Amino acid sequence: xxxxxxxxxxxxxxxxxxxxxxxxxxxxxxxxxxxxxxxxxxxxxxxxxxxxxxxxxxx
Numbered sequence: 032x033x034x035x036x037x038x039x040x041x042x043x044x045x046x047x048x049x050x051x052x053x054x055x056x057x058x059x060x061x062x063x064x065x066x067x068x069x070x071x072x073x074x075x076x077x078x079x080x081x082x083x084x085x086x087x088x089x090x
Contacts, residue, residue, distance in 0.1 A: 034081045042066055042082050
């Protein structure tokens with residue numbers, strides 16, 4: 032997945048929302064899965080890395 036500027040903005044908006052409210056089901060992992068659309072903690076980390084600094088091509 033190559034993150035776009037829109038992806039980064041949407042993730043930041045969601046993180047700010049959760050930052051003001053509560054974690055999804057009280058779980059940081061569930062919250063990050065919801066924000067990134069990932070299905071495992073590994074994919075959460077890869078999605079966050081891609082949002083921070085996208086790589087060219089598939090890694």
